[in-house]
Amino acid sequence: MSKQNVLVVEDEELMRSILRQLLENAGYEVFTADSAESALEIFPTGDFAVTVTDIKMAGMDGLELLDRLKAVDSEAIVIVMTAYSSVDSAIAALRKGVYDYVTKPFVNEDLLQRIKNAILTKELFKENRALRRELDKHYSFAEIIGTSRLLEEVFGIVKKIADTNVSVLIQGESGTGKELIARAIHFNSRRAAKPFLAVNCGALPESLLESELFGHTKGAFTGAIVDKKGLFRSAEGGTLFLDEIGEMPLPLQVKLLRALQEHEVTPLGASIPIKFDARIIAATNKNLEAEVEENRFREDLFYRLNVIEISLPPLRERREDIPLLAKHFAFKTARAQNAPEKTISPEAMTALVNYQWFGNIRELENAVERAFILSGDEIDAESLPPKVRVNLRANVEMRDTENSRPTLEETERRYILEILTSVGEDKTQAANILGIDLSTLYRKLKRYEEI
Ligand SMILES: Nc1ncnc2c1ncn2[C@@H]1O[C@H](COP(=O)(O)OP(=O)(O)OP(=O)(O)O)[C@@H](O)[C@H]1O
Ligand SMILES: [Mg+2]
Numbered sequence: 001m002s003k004q005n006v007l008v009v010e011d012e013e014l015m016r017s018i019l020r021q022l023l024e025n026a027g028y029e030v031f032t033a034d035s036a037e038s039a040l041e042i043f044p045t046g047d048f049a050v051t052v053t054d055i056k057m058a059g060m061d062g063l064e065l066l067d068r069l070k071a072v073d074s075e076a077i078v079i080v081m082t083a084y085s086s087v088d089s090a091i092a093a094l095r096k097g098v099y100d101y102v103t104k105p106f107v108n109e110d111l112l113q114r115i116k117n118a119i120l121t122k123e124l125f126k127e128n129r130a131l132r133r134e135l136d137k138h139y140s141f142a143e144i145i146g147t148s149r150l151l152e153e154v155f156g157i158v159k160k161i162a163d164t165n166v167s168v169l170i171q172g173e174s175g176t177g178k179e180l181i182a183r184a185i186h187f188n189s190r191r192a193a194k195p196f197l198a199v200n201c202g203a204l205p206e207s208l209l210e211s212e213l214f215g216h217t218k219g220a221f222t223g224a225i226v227d228k229k230g231l232f233r234s235a236e237g238g239t240l241f242l243d244e245i246g247e248m249p250l251p252l253q254v255k256l257l258r259a260l261q262e263h264e265v266t267p268l269g270a271s272i273p274i275k276f277d278a279r280i281i282a283a284t285n286k287n288l289e290a291e292v293e294e295n296r297f298r299e300d301l302f303y304r305l306n307v308i309e310i311s312l313p314p315l316r317e318r319r320e321d322i323p324l325l326a327k328h329f330a331f332k333t334a335r336a337q338n339a340p341e342k343t344i345s346p347e348a349m350t351a352l353v354n355y356q357w358f359g360n361i362r363e364l365e366n367a368v369e370r371a372f373i374l375s376g377d378e379i380d381a382e383s384l385p386p387k388v389r390v391n392l393r394a395n396v397e398m399r400d401t402e403n404s405r406p407t408l409e410e411t412e413r414r415y416i417l418e419i420l421t422s423v424g425e426d427k428t429q430a431a432n433i434l435g436i437d438l439s440t441l442y443r444k445l446k447r448y449e450e451i
Contacts, residue, residue, distance in 0.1 A: 050099075172312030
């Protein structure tokens with residue numbers, strides 16, 4: 001590693017040479033200036049990690065120097081040295097944005113430690129900025145991370161269609177970011193200032209879903225004590241997100257199709273249809289075409305919704321996005337917890353990149369969040385969930401099996417972990433689905449951790 005440059009500004013010759021000696025012995029490349037004026041000449045010529053300056057100097061003093069340095073480089077890190085008797089000026093310096101101060105006479109170790117901290121801070125700063133720049137690439141899409149070709153294609157479509165009124169169908173496994181994309185479409189459209197409303201079509205019984213969507217009049221049925229507008233009309237001017245559209249009961253599918261064709265809804269108990277203006281975005285983790293084949297989803301509705309189709313690829317098919325996503329989630333957790341940021345060890349990153357992520361980005365997010373909380377200064381492999389951690393060693397084997405045929409054992413392992421993920425790690429339920437004893441499941445899981 002090349003040496004870090006430190007600039008020392010001090011008008012007393014003896015002090016200057018003491019500092020030079022001390023810092024050189026500590027491994028820094030030291031540059032000295034005998035006045036603030038000459039420091040200003042030297043500063044722009046070198047990439048200084050830290051500038052250490054005396055406050056009281058003939059001519060321009062350290063505080064003014066600080067101002068001038070910041071004007072050249074707003075992120076310049078400056079440590080001031082001040083006589084014990086004039087701590088007040090140190091405080092003034094802190095107000096002006098000095099990074100730290102030491103009082104003279106100083107303890108060598110103390111000064112060195114402060115310089116070290118300052119350099120570390122500066123590096124974090126830089127890293128952070130680099131990470132932010134990555135995020136900014138898609139800043140218009142708020143928090144959507146990803147640079148893989150597959151995701152770039154999705155971004156391309158989203159940009160093109162955001163400002164149109166066409167219906168969009170978003171397909172993708174659970175946790176691939178369907179709702180996030182739906183929001184991105186809305187917030188990048190002219191409808192952004194109007195409501196974005198979401199409804200999970202699988203979460204409500206048919207009758208409730210019907211009045212939720214289409215509204216009802218007072219007295220339309222027992223319990224309908226006031227008029228209800230319904231989501232189509234409440235989303236007026238905005239976007240209505242129909243999540244889990246594959247779960248919508250067939251009778252409601254007929255009503256939905258009519259609403260989409262006519263741009264109007266008839267609330268329950270009303271006789272006259274009412275116009276609405278909301279853009280419809282639907283999402284499903286089912287294969288809707290297959291549902292159509294099986295007569296569980298109306299073909300005409302499918303085509304009506306599927307004017308634009310967006311398919312979100314599973315995370316395991318765009319592994320190149322994993323490092324950026326993982327860093328993003330670590331960063332987000334730090335922010336949420338008001339905790340210092342943490343890096344992810346190369347080992348942990350390897351395991352993350354190699355894992356199958358059947359729960360996709362949501363599962364990755366949870367894993368990183370958990371690891372953040374369990375880890376020390378750095379997110380290491382030990383803090384990852386065991387089933388992710390094993391991928392560290394299974395690395396080579398997994399890579400190989402991706403292209404060739406996996407062994408029976410590997411297939412079983414993947415299947416078991418997939419089921420386990422799908423039931424939120426509930427082992428009893430997983431054992432039931434797999435048709436094996438709970439003890440057998442435990443035994444197998446234990447084996448996987450030992451691989
Ligand atoms: N590209 C991405 N960048 C950053 N975060 C993402 C990205 N994609 C998804 N996420 C995050 O992952 C989580 C799951 O995303 P979302 O809820 O949109 O998935 P979904 O496909 O709707 O899942 P489900 O089918 O289970 O409802 C959210 O917390 C979301 O913010
Ligand atoms: Mg969702």
